[in-house]
Amino acid sequence: MGTERLKALLSELHQELHQIGEIDPETRKILTDLGEDIDSVTSAGAAERARELETRFAAEHPVLERIAREIADTLAKMGI
Numbered sequence: 001m002g003t004e005r006l007k008a009l010l011s012e013l014h015q016e017l018h019q020i021g022e023i024d025p026e027t028r029k030i031l032t033d034l035g036e037d038i039d040s041v042t043s044a045g046a047a048e049r050a051r052e053l054e055t056r057f058a059a060e061h062p063v064l065e066r067i068a069r070e071i072a073d074t075l076a077k078m079g080i
Contacts, residue, residue, distance in 0.1 A: 002078040006038045006071060013053075013067045020061065027056055034071070047075040 013031070017023055023031075030049050037046030050072035057064035 002074055003038070005074050009067055009071045009074065010035055010038055013064060013071070016061070016064050016067065020064075027053070030056075038071075047072050047080055050075060 017031070030052055034046060034049040034053065037049060050068050054065050054068035054072060057068060
C-alpha cells in the first residue's frame with residue numbers, strides 16, 4: 001500500500017509541476033532522483049529528497065509543498 005500511495009503522490013506532484021511550467025535543473029534532478037528512490041523503495045535518500053523538495057516549494061508553491069510533505073511522511077511511516 002505504501003509504495004502505491006507514493007507513486008500516486010509523485011504523479012500528482014508531476015501534474016502540478018506541469019501546470020507551473022519550467023523548473024530549475026537542480027529541482028528537476030531532485031525530483032528525478034526521488035522518483036528512482038520510490039521505484040526502488042530501498043533508498044534512505046528518498047525521504048531526504050522529499051523534504052528538500054518540500055523546502056524548495058514552501059514559499060511559492062503551497063500545493064507542491066503539501067504533496068512533497070505527504071511523500072516524506074509516507075516514507076517515514078514505512079520506516080524509510
